[in-house]
Each structure stands twice: as structure tokens, then as C-alpha cells.
Amino acid sequence: MDEVELIAKAINGDLDSFNCLVQDYQDILYNQAYRMMGEVDAASDATQEAFISAYRNLKSYRGGSFKAWLLRIVTNACYDELRRRKRRPVVPLEPIDDSGEEVESPEWIADPGDSPEDAMVRVQVGEAIQHCLDELPEEFRSVVVLVDVQGLDYAEAAGSTGKPVGTIKSRLARARLRMRDCLQGFGELLPSSFRQGDEG
Amino acid sequence: MKTNISRRDIELLSAYLDGQLDARRKAKLESRLQNETELNKMLEELSRTRTLLRSAPKLKAPRSFKLKPEMVAKRQARPVYPVFQFASAMAMILLVFVLLGDYLVLRQPMAASEETSMAMQAQDSAVEEALKEAPDERTMSREAGEADASEQPNLAMEAAPPAPEATMTAEAEEIPTFGAVTPEAEMYAVPQEESAGTPAEEPTELAFGEPENLPSARSEVQEIRRVSLPAVRIAEFVLALTALASALTAVLLKRRFNG
Numbered sequence: 061m062d063e064v065e066l067i068a069k070a071i072n073g074d075l076d077s078f079n080c081l082v083q084d085y086q087d088i089l090y091n092q093a094y095r096m097m098g099e100v101d102a103a104s105d106a107t108q109e110a111f112i113s114a115y116r117n118l119k120s121y122r123g124g125s126f127k128a129w130l131l132r133i134v135t136n137a138c139y140d141e142l143r144r145r146k147r148r149p150v151v152p153l154e155p156i157d158d159s160g161e162e163v164e165s166p167e168w169i170a171d172p173g174d175s176p177e178d179a180m181v182r183v184q185v186g187e188a189i190q191h192c193l194d195e196l197p198e199e200f201r202s203v204v205v206l207v208d209v210q211g212l213d214y215a216e217a218a219g220s221t222g223k224p225v226g227t228i229k230s231r232l233a234r235a236r237l238r239m240r241d242c243l244q245g246f247g248e249l250l251p252s253s254f255r256q257g258d259e260g
Numbered sequence: 261m262k263t264n265i266s267r268r269d270i271e272l273l274s275a276y277l278d279g280q281l282d283a284r285r286k287a288k289l290e291s292r293l294q295n296e297t298e299l300n301k302m303l304e305e306l307s308r309t310r311t312l313l314r315s316a317p318k319l320k321a322p323r324s325f326k327l328k329p330e331m332v333a334k335r336q337a338r339p340v341y342p343v344f345q346f347a348s349a350m351a352m353i354l355l356v357f358v359l360l361g362d363y364l365v366l367r368q369p370m371a372a373s374e375e376t377s378m379a380m381q382a383q384d385s386a387v388e389e390a391l392k393e394a395p396d397e398r399t400m401s402r403e404a405g406e407a408d409a410s411e412q413p414n415l416a417m418e419a420a421p422p423a424p425e426a427t428m429t430a431e432a433e434e435i436p437t438f439g440a441v442t443p444e445a446e447m448y449a450v451p452q453e454e455s456a457g458t459p460a461e462e463p464t465e466l467a468f469g470e471p472e473n474l475p476s477a478r479s480e481v482q483e484i485r486r487v488s489l490p491a492v493r494i495a496e497f498v499l500a501l502t503a504l505a506s507a508l509t510a511v512l513l514k515r516r517f518n519g
Binding site: 090100189229232236240 | 273305306308309310314318327331
């Protein structure tokens, strides 16, 4: 069954069809939420809330990129939580996975071609990127994650943020500049291809 | 790291990387890139940053986010009756304020204006008494004037042509006698010199005329009462009705909610 049929059935109240869509998009949404929130537990909560909200508001989906529509919901959920935390700072507890074990760090999707060393570099790069993303203002962070991490184009990113394309261009440029400044501080941790510019 | 490149150029380079520039801007930027070393360097750094971000490891969802029926079940409606209870209480409070305002603001000036009316009635009676007295004096002065006038005409009669009475009357009317005021004039005349700056608390000095400010003050108060009273009555009625209806609705809804 293709995505259009699943969406149509889900709009009519078929929860199983919607759960098929959940399975297809949960990694993408979780990635967006984690990059926005910077921690596993908060990202899980935001992702779950986003799917519940998406199911309840399926009638408001007007076609177009379903991925961009879902990403908008999870991005807004993250904005709400970040603003709420600014008003009332919280100390997060250790998250629990499906088996009941504490999740201390995010689980990266392993690349089959990676050697152990490459896998370690990948983890370090991921953590370096996340550290620099955490330094960005929320509106810059969401745009650079949507475009450069999630791979959306400018129009999709505009739809996911509710901002015009011109604003997306401007925020993306400034976010990339700040990420460049931040990532250069990690030096040796980063791939040599990234560091090549400093040596030149 | 500081850069001498403007924010506008940074945006152009970023859009250029993503293929978002139109042909004209793209050609212009590429021409600059051939000549400006610093601009070229910034383009390379932005490109490496973008590549690194795109190569960022993807995260695996820590658990399944599939929905269960109880997660999306329709939530039980929250009770509404507290809203009506609050509305009833607010309407009662506002009603009390309006009634207080009605008593303090509108009725007190009414009492003051009643006092003013009474004072004016007393003044009017004083004027009437003065009128009763004054005509005697004027009659006397008029008679005196006529008597004086009549003496001359008497003398003139001996040698004057006929119709001495008409002369007498005309002269008597023409010769102003101090204090003599015609009945019509004393009703409407306002002695300007005397009324200027004369306070209303001394109506006796203005016995022959009503003070200028008192009628306008009374009419202003009457106007306020005329305009405000119906509005206040309507407000009181509406608030009372609102309080009663809200309280009744709250009671009915609460009974229904509690089953």
C-alpha cells in the first residue's frame, strides 16, 4: 500500500494505517527532535507528541510533502518545549528504552561499511555537530537541521517552519557561518577534509 | 572567527552552494570569486561545513512510536459549569458596584440639586416678598413723581394750551425716578454691575434677577440624570439577569456532570 492510500485510510480513522506511516517516519522525526532538543528523553517525548498530534489533525493535511508536514509538527513541539524550559528549567531523568534499560546516549544508525575506527569517528563527529547545534539560536538550528541534516529543499523547509523562503535562505547562511566557527574549534576530532581549510 | 565579508555576501555564497541563485546573480558572483581570494576561501569553508553536516550520523529511534488506541482516545470533556459559576459571581460583584455607584454618584448630586431647588424656591419666595413690597414703594415714587409733575402742569395749565393730562402722563413716564422699575422690567432685568462676580450663596443681592450660573448648573445636573439613569437601570437589569442565568446554568450543568 503506498503512502497516499495509507494517509487516506488514516484520515478515515484507521490507526493501523497511520502506524505504518509512523514506522516509516519515526527515525526522521526523532532525528529532528534530537537535533533540536539535544537529549534523548526530550526528543522521545517531542516525537511521541508529534505523532499523536499528527493523527488528531490529519484532516488539516492538504497534500504536498507529508514528510515536511510531519517535520513541522515535531519542530513546533520542540519549540514549545524549549520555550517552556526557558521559563522553568528542568533536570532530565535518564530515559528508558523498550526493554526497560536506561538510554545514556543516542543510538546511531550504523553504516555497514564502517570500521570500528570509522564508527568512533562518526560518533565523535555527531557529538561535535550536536554540541555546535546546541549553541545555535532555535530558529537557526531548526533551519540548518532541516536543510543540511534532513536534506529538505528550501521550499520544504519553508513549509516545515512556516517562514518564507527568503527567511530560510538568510537563517541558513547565518547558521552555517556559526557552525563553521564552532566546528573549527574541535580541530583534530573532525575529518581531515574538514580541517584542510585551516592548514591552507 | 571574524570575517570581512558582509552578511549579504555570506547569504549569496550559501544560496550559490544550494543552487538557489538566478542566472544573473550566479554569473556576477562567479566573476567576483575569480578575483576575490577571501570570498573564495569563505565559499570553501561553507562548503566543507555543509558537507560535514550532511554526513552527520543518523539517529535510530530509541523505541517504537506507534500509537495505541488509548493514546488517541477522545478526551473526556472538562466540566464547563465552573465557568458559569465564575460568571455569576462576577456579575453579582459588578451589580453591587453599579448599585453603589448609582447611590453615591447619581443620587447624591440629585440630593444636592434638590437642596439647590429648595434654596431657589426660598429665593423665589424672597423675590415674591420683595415684589410685594417694592410695588408699594414704586407706586409711592410714581405717585410722587406724578405729583411733582402735576404741579408744573398745574402751573402750566393756567397758561398752557389744553390737554395737560397727556402732558402730565408723558412727562411722568419720561422722567426716570430713582428706584422706579416697571413691573415687566423687574421680572426680566439683570442688573449687570451687581450680578458680575456675585456668588450664588448671596441671592439677596440679586433679588431683582436670577443668577446666571444657577440655572445652567441645575440644568447640567438634570441632563446628567436624564442621560445616565436609563443607562444605569439597563446595566443593573442586565447584570442581575446575567448573574441569575449563569447561576442557574451552573447548577444544571453541575447536576448533569455529576450524573
